[in-house]
Amino acid sequence: MKKHYIRLMLRSLWKTRSRFLSILTIVAIGVGFLGGLLATTPDMRLSADRYYDENNTYDINIRAPLGLTEEDAASLQDISETVMPARVLDLLFSIPGRSFATRVYGLDALDREEQPELNQFILTEGRLPQSPNECVAASPNGYLPVVSLGETVSISSQNADYEECLDRFKVTEYTVVGIVTTPLFISVESEPCSVGSGTIGLVLFVPGSSFNMDVYTDIFLTVPGASSLNAFEQEYKDLVYDFALQVEDIGGDRAQIRFGQVMEDAQKALNAKWDEYHDAESEAESELSEARDQLDQAAADIADGKQQLEDAQQQIDDGWAQIGQAQQTLKTEQEKAEQELLENLSALEQEQVDALLEEIEAARLENQTLIDENLAAWQADSDALEARSAQAVATEAALLSDRASYNDSLAVDTAAYGAVRAEYALLSSSASLLQGTIDTLQSSLDSDQLSEAAKTLCLAQMESTRTQLEQTQTRLQGLETDMEKANTSSAALDATYASLTEKEQALAAEWAAIAGEKIRLEITRVAISSGQQQLDESIEENKQLVEENRPFIRESILEAGMEMIREGTYDARQLINLSMADLQAAQTEVDENRKKLEKAETDLAAGEEEYDLAKKDALAQLRDARDKLQEAQEELDAMELSDWYIFDRTDNYGFNSFYGNSGKVGAIAKVFPVFFFLVAALVALTTMTRLVEEERGQMGTLKALGFGSGKILFYYVTYGAAAALIGSVAGITLGFYTLPAVIANAYTMLFTVPPTRMFFFWDYALIIVPAAVLCVVASTLFACVSQLRERPSLLMMPKAPKAGKRILLERIAFIWKKLSFTQKVTCRNIFRYKKRLFMTVVGIAGCTALLVAGFGIRDSVRDIVGKQFDEISRYDLLLVAKEEASYYEDDILSGMLNDSTKVSAYTLVHTENLKSSTFDLTLYVPQKLDSFLNIMTLRELWSGEPVSLTEDTAVITQKLSENLGIQVGDILLVSDDEDQLYEVLISGIVENYIGDYIYMGPSMYDRIFQKETDHRLSMVQLSDSVTDQTAFTEALLQSENITYINRAEGIRTSFSNTVSKIDYIVMVLILCAGGLAVVVVYNLTNINISERKKELATLKVLGFHEQETAMYIYRETAALSLIGTLAGCFLGAALHRFVVACAEVDTVMFGRLIAWPSYLWSVLITLVFTVLVNFFMLPQIRKISMVESLKAPE
């Protein structure tokens, strides 16, 4: 019996397996989601805590401004587990080309090549340092390694106090030999620091011996029993807090001791400095007096020189006077001589003339003698010539007779010679004729042509001729002899002739010579007479000339006299000129010396001035030094005992950030259970209702057979409970082991911690699983009870179909009439089954809501930075100077800020930290309202309307107003750090995402606070031309007057990481939402199809097309889905608000608005899921056989 019952149940289960799965799935999704969300926070924290414990992370960190000693460490040894002193400094380190704000840990353990006792790091690459110039490096934002193995890092010369930095280290250059991750820096968001870009960019661990410091800066220690506790839980915090109190007690004493030591040392150092000062003072004094002496000596020298110069001048002047005198004397003498000359001039003249005349007379006498001599010679010559001429005439007459006899002999001779010659010439020619005739006869004989007769004749003739010829020739020879005789007589004649001629010629020459002599004598006679005449004339002439030249003579005498006088004075004058040249040279020298002296005087004056300045300077320096020393002394005297600063892990940036981030997940988990349980209950309810209805007949039969209600009920309860149990166990297991990984790893990408380990939380499981089962069982009971109340007989009857009902919509005729038939049916059907309507609408709404919330959270987180830095506070840099004056006095700062090519705007703000009840807030009092409002946009959150800030108003930020419940017009009570209370009337609430602020007009601040303002903070907006903000920041940090600097860019980057992690969570939400939509839509469709099988079959028979039939069902699903999504948008907005409220930390406001694309996507994704499910359900509709329509109703 029982066996059969169970078999029946199992069969029923198999038949309705899809429904069973629906319940199972929805429960699994809900429970899994809930479990996963709940487990995420503890998983993250447990994992992180283990990570901390495994690396012996400190519980308490002591820092002391005066340093910590070995004794300090030893004093803690008794109460603590492990104590590790260390030297920790923040300064700039650089690798070539870059520099980083670096935190350097000097660890003694590294000297021994060991891991430190506390805060052990995990070596991911390389090895531990083996020598003092080696280090291991960690980059705080782990996935961006800053340095790599083998690189050398060195203390950057950009450090503001570079010298001091170098003093603190023995080794200033380190080779990176290992890359580590350290539990001290787990957050990707860098820890703020006061050097460089304002956040730690590099962490180095170096051997302690690399430091040159005799004291430690930090002591790390662990608290006994703390490692077994979860550091994120209160228990741990309490333990550490109590322990910290003990440490504080010890610290009080130790600090006192240390203070004494430091004071002593400082006093010693100061005294040494005083000595130094005194030395410097006396040295300065001696130097000054020496300089004085030198100056005086120089002055004396100059006076001396002046005297000498004067003397020299005097000498020169004397010289000039003497020369003048000499010149005068010379002149007088000359004049005297001239006078004398003029007086003697006439006498001299006469003397001269007489001399000249005497000379002339002498000359005349001499010449007259000469002429007389010449005349006598001439007379002799003339007589000789007379004799010669007579001789010549006699010679001539002899000659003439010789000549006549010669001429006669010559004529006879010539005639005889002529006749002989003529006869010879005639005989010569007749001889040659006879010869010719002979030759002709001979040739005729020789030719043989002549007859003998002829020949004889010829011979005869020839003989005759030859005889003739011989006669001729004899005559000729006689002739020739005649001729020879003639010739000899001729030659005698010729000789006679020649001698004759010679005699004639000689006579002619004699005559010529006589003539010549005659002429010469005549000439001589003329010359003598003219000489006489000339002489006479010239004497006369000369005498006259002398007379005529008398004035010239006089003048020449004068000139000569004068010349003589001049020559007489020349030497004296020459002497005078030489003296003058000497004097001029002496003058030049004197002038030069005077110039030199003048220059020396100028130099002396300059020296004097210099001396005065130097003296003043030296005195000022000394005074400064003395003031400083006095100040230092005063400071030292005023130095107060400074206690230890005690930090615990919550002061660690990474720990804190991790704590906050991990907590947010837990907050979100609170909202989902309600929702998923509601949907699970609704799914269970509708499914079970349908199940019970389907098995109504069976139920009746069983009942009629005598099964008790309980037993029947048991089946359904078991059915539901089994589905819920399997679903929730599967779900929670899946949830515990998958979801935390997704969510936590999304979050832990912001942290360098090991992957989150997932744990099974029995406590959660033991609450969630029963709750889920109970929820389903309750729904099941609710569905069954009404059926079981009916009598078996009625149960066995087919249940009267649920009557059609007119719905409200039909009353609104104008809509109803417009609907098509199928639409009307859909409307009626929708309202026929209210549970299903609920289930579907809630389910789909839930799906959309999850998506809206998910996308919304993404929007919100993005808005934090996007809106904060793009729309609200539009500055790029926030910097704090030492004091307001730095902005005007510091050249770097004022130069860079006022460079309009780089800085487009900046505003100075007075800032103060205030408290209102438990909330910390920051007060901003702008120096100038307009420049402040230029950078800050003050607007209302929801409406975006601008909020005005005037000289005498104050506004607060949105989040603050929410936390404090302050409305516009309320009075805000704030207290400053001296606990002075102030009342501030709030005139506006402005949108702001990061930080809690109160912005106050300057006059209001004056009026209410009545304190001095110090506008140390400035908001700087860089111009677009600044492409490298890091470089700009680093340049700014060259100024020593900047104490803090923060870049909007940095915050932006770290937040964009967060946003990308949120995407993972959105993915999870999409999956869960999808599961929800699928289950709900599937369930609805499944129930609708199975319930309306017959209707569908009938429609098919009536000739409805497949899609028409499907739409008969789907139209309903679609309508419900649309309603659901619409509702989901609203629900999502609410859910989003809730999640945001949970996830928000105090000082950060998430964006409150969901962007419309998020809604759009949510609706789209929901509808896609719905459509997909319906698509997969199509075969089920197609499968319905038309034959069903012929069957009897169940």
Added chain:
Amino acid sequence: MAYIEFKEVCKFYHMGDQTIAAADHISFQVEKGEFCVVVGPSGAGKTTVLNMLGGMDCCDEGTILLDGSKISDYTGRQLTEYRRHDVGFVFQFYNLVQNLTALENVELAAEICKAPLPAHEVLEQVGLQDRAGNFPAQLSGGEQQRVSIARAIAKNPKILLCDEPTGALDYNTGKAILKLLQDLCHSTGKTVIVITHNQAITKMADRVIHVRNGQVRKMELNPSPLPVSEIEW
């Protein structure tokens, strides 16, 4: 050629290894405007005939012709069209859409075909003009069947197929329905095919087709069908 013609139509069902011939070479003809009754005991193959004729099922062998169209060759889609326009179906259990009023149920069918008759008129024709606004649950069985008939004829089909139209009704109501069908047949000239196990009904038919064991045993023409009022069972 006859209006409706079954030629050697076979339909087999496979139950595991066994093959059962639900229709075993069935052949018959029905003329246009005839009131035809297909009669036989349970399991004789009436429903198979009905299914095949109504386009809900197709035959494995043979030919089915209606008004010259070869139904047996129709594809699924054509069969849907055929059901939509050519066949009016009256179910044993009325198969009204519970969520629609009487009038709406008629309109539902009328909505999907080419030349529907005005729903009101049709309802009037079946005598339900007063109950037009009522939901099926508010109507008696007979009334529901009338709505069912109205729904069938509103489509203005070529044939009216009725599956045990009186099966779920009491005697008088059943008679009334039958009368309605006969009147409709005669007044509108529609071919009406009634499938029943009730031999008594055969007397009112123009043509009676006896089916047994998947075969047509006998087809007889009734020269003088009786009015319904004269039939008793």
